[in-house]
Amino acid sequence: MKKFLFALTATVALTAASGAFAEDKFKACFIYVGSKTDGGWTQAHDIGRQMVDKELGDKVETVFLENVPEGPDAERAIERFARSGCGIIFTTSFGFMDPTIAVAEKFPDVKFEHATGYKTAPNVTTYNSRFYEGRYIIGQIAGEVSKTGVAGYIASFPIPEVVMGINSFLLGARSVNPDFKLKVVWVNTWFDAGKEADAAKALIDQGVDVITQHTDSTGPMQVAEERGIKAFGQAFDQIEAGPNAQMTAIEDTWGPYYVKQIKAAMDGTWEGGKSTWDGLKDGILSMAPYTNMPDEVKAQAEKTQAAIESGELHPFTGPVNKQDGTVWLKEGEVSDDGTLLGMNFYVEGVDDKLPQ
Amino acid sequence: MDIFQSVLLTIATASTPLLLAAIGELVVERSGVLNLGVEGMMVIGAVCAFAAAYLSGNPWIGVIAGIVAGAVLSLLFGVLALSLATNQVATGLSLTLLGIGLSGMIGENFVGRAGARLPNLDIPVLTDLPLVGRLVFGQDPLFYVSIALTAAVMWFLFRTRTGLTLRAIGDNHKSAHALGINVLKYRYLAVMFGGACAGLAGAHLSLVYTPQWVENMTAGRGWIALALVVFASWRPWRVIGGAYLFGAVTIGQLHAQALGFGIPSQLLSSLPYLATIVVLVLISRDRRLTVMNTPASLAQPFVPDR
């Protein structure tokens, strides 16, 4: 046994030595909370990573760890990356925030990028996407095509990101149909195709004729297709699951951001302590082709998208009341980013009580 | 379609995979074997069913693939827990780990593909009958299979000689062996039946419930199926009751949310589990009846002595 172990160690030492010359590539590392083929959040990040491979493949080596649970396991995984010579580490889930900060403190020379959080450090930046811009557009489409005037929203967990999405969707819908209503169902999971499909069925049975989701599977899209109603894709173009149902989808396109930041890290222009919150105009999210809707609705959607991209339209512009009828934004007033990022209230018209 | 029927259909779809997996595990446990690997066999069934249906374009080939895959995986459990007399609880749990990993490997290239859906039954006139037409004549084929299978298991366990033998083995494998019964053969067959049923339940998930493959798509349903066997006190007809109770409360809480009652969704989401506990407490108070139905040699390894 001893002999065998010795032989094993020796061989490994040899292979390690022979592989050493490949080591001068810059190493960019990714921590995923889910599986890289989850068809949702994590897969979108992995497609971004693949774009890095494609564009910078001769100079950059990408490495990833998938299905990393939030908490101590994440801290270990990040530390492992930091020790293994990663130049920049992307931690792609909100729950990785504190572990990222903790490891960053121990490795001041490594650069860290944390998605969707709010804590930064001299070597930690955060990045996020203004998903709500897309949600405003799909809300407006829903407001125009819905005959019942009620949409269904399949929500995951009551965090500001999700609440912000619900509000933006409703504001979009009410911009064309002031009486529009929204039913919300919380499924308490990011990912359970069956449960999401059940929620979609329950909503449809209660009279909604457009559904949208802030969960990751294509379960609801399939239900919409089957029941002959309309829906919107999440994170991806889900047209394959709903060829007659999907009107458009909010696509997460992290790739350009990753390429940009890795380049900056390599040429020394990377800055720590920053918070980036990009939107449609920066290409961090994009809309899938508008289909399965009347031409005038499509034209309206394109117009709205152009207005958001040019900065002419901000979805959260007053007058907007809170759910209880009190004024939140006065006429013409635009919400500040801080309020949005910590959002814990509904706007007027949401038919649900926000879990507090 | 009226809302009453539509809600009941949704409940039936949610309950069918639970019922399929649970009825298989019931037979396994009646033979005195506890296989905690239902989740693993189910998820393997789901991925193999999807892959076969996708590649062949025929969902029925998918169903067969799911059944076979579940049975093959259960055979692995059989070799360890039956032939090598390993601890059944640990072996079953390890089987779940293995099954989830293996399904991820197999399914890597099938994520996000649009699958082949098993079509619903459609009988002219009958299916369109008001109120109950779709419910009785217009569901997916596996729904009818699940009901028929439950009836068949009932008949088999309590009306046939082989079924009697199987129960005898579960109650006292030593006496059964002394009577010249090949205990391990019966148990192997029971375990494989359980695996096949779990695989079929998985096939229902990836071909009917949500016709797609996503990793871990069983999402704990195998565990619920295991609990339902206990809930049913090892009686087949009670498995139907348990599966439908669980399905009904699951769907009911979603409707309660959509109606906007403002109850915390976590509380609503925990209702199916709480309801199952409460109902089980109510029905298991009769100690005599419960003891009578519990397979006495459950989870105990059997090694024929000579």
Add this chain to the structure above:
Amino acid sequence: MRIELIKRPQQSALFSAVSPLLALGLTVLAGFVIFSLLGKPPLEALYIYFVEPLSETWQLHELAIKAAPLIMIAVGLSVCYRSNNWNIGAEGQFILGGIAGSLIPILMPGFQNFLTLPLMLLFGFIGGAAMGAVPALLKTRFNTNEILTSLMLVYVAQLFLDWLARGVFRDPNGNNFPGSIRFPSAARLPEIIPSQGSAHLGIVLAVIAAAIVWVMMKYLLRGFEVKVLGGSPRAGRFAGFSSSRMVFFAFILSGGLAGLAGICEVSGAIGQLRETISPGYGFAAIIVAFLGRLNPLGAIAAGFVLALTYLGGEGAQMSLGISDKVARVYQGLLLFFVLGCDTLIHYRIRLVFGDPVKAQG
């Protein structure tokens, strides 16, 4: 071909020692085959899997962090299973222990002195024990099967924690994201050797718990009672032992230790109450309990082995791009080998070829 087991007259001391090595050999062999088939360098993969995590100090600390909850829970479960009570809900008891122990730093953040930690640990134990007492009560009073109730309560506990972490226990300065305040240092389980790595006292407590329970099982009347009632309730009744008291004892001990593990995890490794605090430790510990042959000291070894497979799988994924699904499959195989080889302790294995009927005659 068929496998025949022949019972040894007594446990084989030789195989008690050799079986783990044999399992290791088989695992290495299987790994060699799997990794070669995947086109990965098999020796390097095996090295990364089994040796590398043990070769660096900081990784040893991480190993201890990962093993601590597994061992602590498994120690309680081994007593519980020995007494023939089936607690499948350690995950829920772990969670409730984490919640109960966190009450002090969250509700009374100002209470910071030498009593803070001991009280938190006590609360954690009580929380887990209370959660464990529910299936025990239902079993003794209403004859309700404990497998179902303990398992179902896991889901309830998870949702309850989710509700707390997003609602009443949410950090008011946390941007409305879930999760409590970060605990002050008086409420943090200290690290053992802070200069070397981040392992906290949890592993020490787990080993102490294992030792105490081992002594109890071996030398105290209570341990004897567990074994007698577990082996045969009838014999236990003749000996004057109460089986319903034993149900409570088994569930309160296993639930309490799971709860203690929960608060150790929250206070030691995490540092705040989050919406999820366990990646399934309560279920993995069931495997650990059986791998350790339901012996508290065995649980220590088994806990480290299972923890090693997590770390090794992670390393293989990172260095060689071996997907975590392969790591999971490999973990399952390893467990199968260990379980299968343990058969040799009690039995001799004979392969029988040819017609089974003739062979039997």
